[in-house]
Amino acid sequence: MSMLSELLKQKRFVLTAEAAPPRGPDFKLFKHEVAHMPVDAVNVVDIPGALLLPSSLGTSIAVKLESKEPIFQLTCRDRNVLSLQADLISAASFGIENVLSLTGDHPAVGDHPFAKPVFEVDSICLLQIVSQLNKGFALNGSKLNTRTKFFAGAGVSPFASPLEPEVFKIKKKMAAGAQFFQTQVVFGAKEIEQIISLYEKKFKEDVASKIIPGVIMIHDRQLLDVLRKLPGFVIPDKIVKRINSTKKPREEAVQIALEIADELKPLEIGGLHLVHCGNVECLKNAVKALRG
Amino acid sequence: MIDLKLRDKARSVDTVVVCAPCPQWFFSKKELDAVCKGKKVLTIPYLCSGVKPIGDKLKGVKSAGVLACGAGAQVVAELVNDVVPLCDSRETFVRNPDLRHYCFGCGDCSIEETMGVCVFRCPKNMRNGPCGGVRDGKCEVPGVGACVWIDIFKKMSENGFVLNRAAQFERKNVPVAKR
Ligand code: SF4
Numbered sequence: 018m019s020m021l022s023e024l025l026k027q028k029r030f031v032l033t034a035e036a037a038p039p040r041g042p043d044f045k046l047f048k049h050e051v052a053h054m055p056v057d058a059v060n061v062v063d064i065p066g067a068l069l070l071p072s073s074l075g076t077s078i079a080v081k082l083e084s085k086e087p088i089f090q091l092t093c094r095d096r097n098v099l100s101l102q103a104d105l106i107s108a109a110s111f112g113i114e115n116v117l118s119l120t121g122d123h124p125a126v127g128d129h130p131f132a133k134p135v136f137e138v139d140s141i142c143l144l145q146i147v148s149q150l151n152k153g154f155a156l157n158g159s160k161l162n163t164r165t166k167f168f169a170g171a172g173v174s175p176f177a178s179p180l181e182p183e184v185f186k187i188k189k190k191m192a193a194g195a196q197f198f199q200t201q202v203v204f205g206a207k208e209i210e211q212i213i214s215l216y217e218k219k220f221k222e223d224v225a226s227k228i229i230p231g232v233i234m235i236h237d238r239q240l241l242d243v244l245r246k247l248p249g250f251v252i253p254d255k256i257v258k259r260i261n262s263t264k265k266p267r268e269e270a271v272q273i274a275l276e277i278a279d280e281l282k283p284l285e286i287g288g289l290h291l292v293h294c295g296n297v298e299c300l301k302n303a304v305k306a307l308r309g
Numbered sequence: 310m311i312d313l314k315l316r317d318k319a320r321s322v323d324t325v326v327v328c329a330p331c332p333q334w335f336f337s338k339k340e341l342d343a344v345c346k347g348k349k350v351l352t353i354p355y356l357c358s359g360v361k362p363i364g365d366k367l368k369g370v371k372s373a374g375v376l377a378c379g380a381g382a383q384v385v386a387e388l389v390n391d392v393v394p395l396c397d398s399r400e401t402f403v404r405n406p407d408l409r410h411y412c413f414g415c416g417d418c419s420i421e422e423t424m425g426v427c428v429f430r431c432p433k434n435m436r437n438g439p440c441g442g443v444r445d446g447k448c449e450v451p452g453v454g455a456c457v458w459i460d461i462f463k464k465m466s467e468n469g470f471v472l473n474r475a476a477q478f479e480r481k482n483v484p485v486a487k488r
């Protein structure tokens with residue numbers, strides 16, 4: 018049983034963090050960092066933004082070997098249904114249980130714009146595939162030698178506009194087997210609150226306890242400039258100002274994240290996903306403060 | 310190549326729109342007559358030229374079965390709310406260059422599930438609703454313009470589908486590319 022699923026079930030406030038695979042085959046530093054991440058589970062991204070990095074399967078295995086619990090992010094951008102299932106079964110053989118099903122960004126926005134987009138299925142079909150494997154069968158109905166034990170999650174985009182379809186998609190994702198939801202980073206509670214209230218009004222059931230919103234720690238100015246250039250990534254002026262004017266950017270980054278966390282907590286969410294942008298010290302300090 | 314597919318749903322339509330003389334048909338006059346039996350039949354040449362040449366020929370039609378390629382059926386759907394494709398296209402041969410992306414001939418036309426708009430017009434082939442990247446109804450992929458799924462969702466809302474028949478929107482996995 019995945020620890021993440023246990024903690025969510027017991028309504029313990031879970032903390033996850035993001036581990037970007039290193040930019041090349043040298044995993045020494047990466048492994049060292051992962052080993053020191055004081056969180057319940059570590060998300061391993063799958064070629065995020067269609068910018069080339071080592072595979073999420075390989076990196077998830079590396080995380081697992083460091084005795085940390087990975088959340089294996091799997092996108093539909095680069096794999097057909099054979100490859101998706103093959104990667105999932107391989108992950109299961111290494112004891113990887115948490116899977117985050119995503120459709121993925123289009124290669125057109127990445128660093129290999131000439132790459133062939135696959136998108137044979139989307140994230141919801143992928144959740145169905147995971148559910149099928151959990152029953153012990155492949156997509157074509159053939160029997161596996163044992164069933165997988167995946168704890169499946171999906172993404173929620175708080176900035177999709179219009180937002181209403183996103184709310185329906187949460188419902189569809191749940192029907193397809195999603196048991197937890199992680200979001201992109203937010204800078205306040207407004208968007209998450211809106212999604213939760215739209216969903217709960219429409220479907221009259223709890224969703225808040227399954228949602229793990231993302232919170233970012235922008236720990237230096239250079240990073241801020243890079244992030245501000247990303248398409249669709251809007252950082253509120255107030256926060257830009259705070260990062261630009263502070264003398265202690267690391268402390269400030271943690272402080273900002275904690276303030277956002279305080280806003281989010283009253284929504285009775287399942288936990289927080291901390292995006293520490295490679296600075297493990299920030300992550301440690303934030304976790305220490307959050308755990309009290 | 311266009312194959313005839315007889316859907317149960319075709320029974321409910323009041324009109325059959327026939328795109329003739331499309332040379333791509335792969336079914337006989339006999340089969341054609343069987344589909345059209347008891348329905349009002351409208352023959353409109355080259356639906357894949359776009360809505361303009363159709364003019365007001367489809368005025369007053371409430372539900373239409375379309376004997377044409379996927380693109381032709383989508384053109385009809387721009388004028389009629391309830392459209393059922395009666396064919397499967399396995400290739401594309403669309404006349405109007407602006408409509409080339411309407412159909413890639415997947416061989417499992419299911420546009421009646423999505424308000425007459427093909428989900429493969431989405432660059433990410435989303436089958437279950439818009440992706441999280443949509444902003445103000447625009448596609449996240451540069452150069453695409455409007456998000457097709459927002460179009461579908463709007464049409465669904467206007468027709469009470471989203472509000473009253475959420476199940477319609479919750480349907481999964483349409484269509485399956487057989488090509
Ligand atoms: S569903 Fe298939 S046949 Fe129908 S319009 Fe789309 S690509 Fe063409």
Ligand code: SF4
Pocket residue numbers: 430431432433434435438439440441442443444447448449450453455456457458459
């Ligand atoms: S924004 Fe809409 S059209 Fe663009 S990739 Fe996402 S779902 Fe498809």
